[in-house]
Amino acid sequence: MSRTTPAVPLWLAHALRAQRGPVPWSAVTRGVLGGGPLLVAALLAGHPTLGVVAAIGAMFAGINDLPGSRRASVSRIGVPALAGAAGLLVGTYAGDHLPAVPLTLALTGCGLVAGAVSALSPTGSAAGIQLLVGAAVGAGMPLPEPGGQRALAFLAGAAWLLLLRLALPAWGSLAGDFRFDGERHAVAGVYEAVAALLDAAGSPAATARRAALTAALDHAQDALAGPRLRRYAGSAAERRLHAQYAAALPLAEAATALAWAGEAVPARASEGPRRLAVAVRDGEPSGPLPAPSRSVPALRALDDALLRAAVAFDRADGGDLHTRRRSRAALTRTLLGPRGQEYGLRVALCFGVSVAVAQALYHARWDGQHTYWYWLPVTAVFLVKPDLGPLASRVLNRAAGTVLGALLFAGSAAVLPRPEGLIALVAVSGALIPVAARHFAAQTTVITVLVLALVMVGGEPQASVARIGETLLACVIVLVVGHLPMPVRRGGAIRVRLTEAGEAAHAYLAHVLDGSGDRTARWVLRREAYRALAEARGAIALASAELPALARHADGADEFAALLERLVDTTTACAVHLDDTGRLDTRHAEQLAELRDALDRRRERVGVRLPELPSAGRADGGVRSVRP
Template sequence: MTVRPRTPLPPWLEHALRTRREPVPWGAVVRGACAAGPLLAAALAAGRPSAGVAAALGAMFAGINDRPGGRRASVHRLGTPAVAGAAGLAAGTVAGDGLAAVALTLMFALLGLVAGAVSAVGPVASAAGTQFLVMCAVGAGAPLSAPAWQRALCYLLGAGWLLALRLAARPAGRGGALRAPRAAAAERSAVAAVYEGIAALLEATGTPHATARRTALTAALDDAQDALAGPWLRSHAGSAAERRLRARYDAALPLAEAATALAWAGGAPPARAVRALRGLAAAVREGGHPGPLPAPERVTPELRRLDEALLQAALTFDRGAGGRRTHTRRRGPAAVARTALGAGGREYGLRVALCFGAGAAVAQVLHHVHWYWLPATAVFLVKPDLGPLVSRVLCRAAGTVLGAALFAGAAALLPAPGGEVTLVVVSAALVPFATRHFAAQTAVVTVLVLSLMVVGGEPPAAAARIAETLLACGIVLLVGHLPLPGGAGGRVRSQLADATRAAEAYLAHVLDTPGTPRTPDHRAVGRTLRREAYRTLAQARAAASLAAAELPLPSHTRSTAGAGRAAVLLEELVDTVTACAVQLDDTGRLTTRHTRRLTALLEELAATHRPAPRPALLRTG
């Protein structure tokens, strides 16, 4: 009997059926249960249900952004979108009270254009733009009996309460002991993962798994960089812990460079170095010392660089803090403006403006009492970081139907208003767990929002919620596939352009004039440029992967054709430049293998970028 091979599912459908597998974030679950529900109950006890609804909304959105990671990064990840949401709630309240329907729709479209363009800057900016627009719609349409400033203040208090719970959390140590340094346990875990990633890359040297391990190392470096980027929240651990952890992260960068060069060269993996890196990882995670490291074996330039980096790491761990810092280049206003005003920002801003404005117009024409649901839902659906367009539309529709059915059943059994408060507590606790799948998150948020509406004085509207969501799905499907000026795929092209510029800067630095001294400062600048190149390349690869999973429309396919291959070639180029940097620092000249591979990659990249204008790197390489 012949077994027919299974036909692969379309990428957009496969994404809709896929669930992320990750540990249950019990800390976030507890924070969710202790945030929105108690705030709402306290407001009801004080006779201020509108204030409780606004505070619960702030806590809900903060709970959606309450992802695993360091406490430092959570200030920016939760706080910035919360401020934007409060501003949107205030602006929407003022506009809803003073503008007619046509003027309000035009204002929504303009705000969608600006917020959508800003959302292209990065994940936090995307969350901030989304919260601003959603709360702008809620402020304009929700019947909350409070002035604009009180609504905004209550929203900030709700988000701030959950953030305070996030910052107060202290992971327990072995045996349940609480120690001061464990306030930074997540940050230390992120840095330890970098050392583990370097060891895994060395183990994969000379095998087909080396590229995947290098990609995983890049992700670990990105996570650690983000974990150390926020303001240091000092406990009695003091600033010495911060300096020590930063120094240990900086010590990992030369090791990552050496491991990448060794993987490129394809040499035998040094088991002694792998054991040493595992010891360094354990020392970072426990806040201790790695003990003695193995003696060096200086055979090739790559091994000499690895041994030198291990020696410097040993010195860093021994003296605790201090040493040479590798500074992270932050995006200045010019770079942020270039991203927002570039092809990706313009395309996404225009789609958000059309969806947000069209949603408001259709909703007000229908004269529905909950008209603000439609534009708010459209803003969520148009976000590309939630997966392919058809996938997120299917998940949103299914999640809304399930959530509305669950709410209707629970509301019929539970007494008011205690039943709604209970639903808010349960739903808020489930939000962090449900973020692993968009349909599950939608179902949980639907129950929470419908409960808040009833507490705020509105009639139950589960059926209307389904109808408004389906209308929003139709609008986003139409607008998401419209051919716009400048063509589709602007986000992919913009990310590839940023990655190409970063690779160009790194290549130009490494292949500088022969007379340039290879000083420690020169190496430090190179590592900073290398980090930026790999980070932008990871973003470009993710954008290309998302574009490949969309519906294969002719205009979209033409605009993103070759994007994935170009991202792969750029990563191979940065790998090769890393190997060139190690070779030049050791011997002062490149081998024939280095130059041939570099030339071949530049030529292939130049061919991949046609017919678009090619950057200077590709024109002159």
């Protein structure tokens, strides 16, 4: 009798999963040069507490110092830093002038705003976290400086690390214009993903390679979307990068159409994109490119795209195809819609309850000295944010990381000289943040050590045991609140994401079947459709890894997203075929009709509202595109 090993639950598997990749040595270097020098300067100037606040600002900037381009780091680090400074101002004023109950209500209101803003984007989420952390620290960490000085010190710390990010060259990128090393690697990654998809055409790996191509395009789009280093024309290197990104879009389109056909392509088809990837990364001309076979429309499209890419690399004129065109109305709908409401209510409730409990605990044991009650609400802020992982995974990793970090710090503080040893501990922890970011528990361990060292430099006594207890209490609060019924329907975030993906797919399909010759608009619509699908897939994967009571709200969503992906893939194949022949064949039309019927049957089950999908019609011997 055979025995089967039970599968690990998704919520536990997610807690154990860690990201992989090379060590980001440039970020490690910036971490060493971040909080440590700021503390030294503040101690020499006689303002250690301002140095602590500045180092906290640098720490958060280091957490947001993700791989990518320098231009993208301006908003990725700067916007959350401004939110954190605003939180410090609000928290300091509220803590100095409001009694306990009004203070709790005011901070709960901050939680409602921060939670809604978190639904907008990853940058919005980081801004929401720093707003609430700043508010909790301002209200719960007694410091001699007024709120304005604290906010300026926090901004100075973040600005210092951002300056390091903009000024220091990355490891191995001293040759050439190192200002654009992140952009070059991101765009080169697109060409490599195109080549990988071509290699996988006709094999079971094609679906995963197409998803990897979408991720590479998303990364390149974000890398190019920061502020221009020159306001209008930009440098020649900058314009060339835009042209290289724009040239990759038709290549990606042709590769997707070939993968959709399900047939292997000649091996030499991927050689051209790989040579283009090397040219982008090295900043060199593309040189001669091998011509693929032109036996089918998608291969002819690939050949044409390679020719256009070779011309575009020299012409350096790519327009602004990297820009995401999101209207203010769409942002407002996200902010005030189900996602914003659900995030806002849960964050507000968790933050407000943790503030109230923290104040009650510390006032109950007040001994005539300053009280430090910020740890409990700050921990709740990190635990309640859904974009940091499923709830159970967050709680397990946060608890384990805090316990380990507090024990490590207690042992280190017992033997290290002060303040020199604590400053060295801050520098080492700052260097480890980029590496520890691969796993939430590891990141929590490093941040716990860093924060405990900082606050001890600022005059707070060693309290590792108390911090462990407060973390466990925050875990309980967030677990309870995370499972409470809310006025907003559960799973609203998934339905909103799927609705957005369905609308983007509809707009893309309608444009293709309309017969418009505007390929630039088509590529923009295609990018938005695939990006919306990737975001929906991420939300579904996150919800599916929750505990069963929450994961059931994602039932059926993954199958619906798969149908939408097939629809967008088929639309891409239709676009390439129409470019070549002016007509759709029966296979394309039947696939579109089949997918439209399948989506109609399933959308009510998952609660998604979609516009009526256009029809390509049917005809023997070929189908001409028609207006929806």
